[in-house]
Amino acid sequence: MSSAILTASADAVPTPDGDLSPGVAWHYGDPLGEQRAASHGVVVVDRSDRSVIELAGPERLTWLHTISSQHVSALPDRRSAENLSLDLNGRVEDHFVITDINDVTWIDTEQFRGAALADFLTKMVFWAQVTPAARADMAVLTLIGPAARTGAVAELLEIPADADVYAAGDLPERHHDEEPLGFWRVMPPIGEGRTTPVVDVVVPRDDVSAWWTAITGAGARPAGMWAHDALRVAAGRARLGIDTDDRTIPHEADWIGGPDQQGAVHLEKGCYRGQETVSRVANIGRAPRRLVLLHLDGATDTRPATGDPVSVGGRSVGRVGTVIDHYELGPIALALVKRAVPVDADLIAGDPESGTAARIDDDLFVPDDSVPAGRAAQDRLRGRS
Incomplete structure (x- = not known):
């Protein structure tokens, strides 16, 4: 999939062959400077390689709740969450972000899993009132840096100063006679100490160039996936397909937790495929x-x-x-x-x-010497201290 931004910029260096983000910019000539700008100002990254799926229908959230790892049945309007689809053995097949806005749930995921995830969702509909549809006409841009939440860029996108992680909202009308198209959402921070703000902008692919021009005109510096991945790695945040393999379970990738914990697996929700492994590790063993x-x-x-x-x-x-x-x-x-x-x-x-x-790195290393609740209960029953 070719990126409008990459092909329009003579400075863009494409991602290497075999990269998980094909067709977008790896950097714009100064990858380390782009990272520095992201840490102290704001950059915009073309992530239009990501696959986007639309879920329409009145039962979209309650249905998705039953087939995925996150608690989303009561996800409020204009909120996002991270989610997983697991296989029968509890191994991670898909990691995706969902945003519910204006009676539609939007999903975006890695390009290499987009078709497979759309196919799985379609096969799981059965009698539910939900219609999954791949949306190749939608694209993702990502803003990284403190100035993504304050100043001209935030004003352009009309992001409230008090918007918390996973908050979402409509993009403003670009013309008085147009309905708003696309949305913004606040994502978990990355960078050292996980303090660098991140805001995704999901827009029609035909409007990517116009939004890119508006965002860079408001002061954001163009940056490539190198900058995005460097700050993500510094935060210790895994990416599906590169930091995971076919044996990875959610605990290993630090994806446990509800939206309040910025996780993708809620430990207090109902049945879903692979739940037995998640529950066993959480309550009895360790990953x-x-x-x-x-x-x-x-x-x-x-x-x-x-x-x-x-x-x-x-x-x-x-x-x-x-x-x-x-x-x-x-x-x-x-x-x-x-x-x-x-x-x-x-x-x-x-x-x-x-x-x-x-x-x-010992700053991100959390010793795991606690005794799981289930094992502690077993030990008490057996008279062990």
Whole structure:
């Protein structure tokens, strides 16, 4: 899918071959400067590669609630949430964002899963009053930075200063005789400390260039997916298909929690496919792996690749996800590693003999030494302290 913004800009460098975001800009000539601008000002990123699906019908939310991991049956108008679709074994198949606005629920997800997710939703309709429809005519732009919430850009989009995470609203009319088309939504912050604001703008694809011009005219700097992914990785936020594999369960990717916890799996909702695994891990056991942020040795020109092993003493203990250069942290990566790997372990990312030295970031590492509620109850029944 070609991006109108990429083809219109002579400065845009496209994402590499095989990237999960095909057809959009990787950067505009200064990837580290774009990250710096996102951290201190505001940038706009073309994410029009994402697949968009529309759900129409009076039962769209109650129906979606029964087949996905998030509690969405009572999602208010003009609110968003993150959600998952799991397989029968509780492994993650889809991660997507939903926004309910004006009696329509909008879903957007990674391009490589768009058709499969639309097909799954269609097959699950049965007698419910809901109509899923792929919307190739809609596109996503993403604003990153403190000035996305204040100043000229926020005024342009008419985003209230007090709008919280997952709040959404109509985009303003661009002409007095037009109905508003598209919407904005506030997403969880990214960057170091998870303090850099994020706002998505979902608009008709035919209007992408016009909105891009208006947003950059209001002061946002064009930035590519490099900047978006670098700040996402610094926040320790996983991306489907690169930081996950076919064995990933929600606990491993830090996707547990309702909208209030900025998660994608509500632990107090009804039945859905794969719930047994989620419940068992939450109440009795622990996930076999955990998502960590790795600092890579910057003294070498080599970098590990997504899917490469992470090893300790020649023994594989995990897999590499996103690998990126951050404007302040240098080379960093996300990785799924075995839960028993200590935070101070000397790791090798890539080939165990010639790979890159790596260490786990201890600021994002949360020790998990608590006893799950179900296991504690079992221990009490068995007379164990």
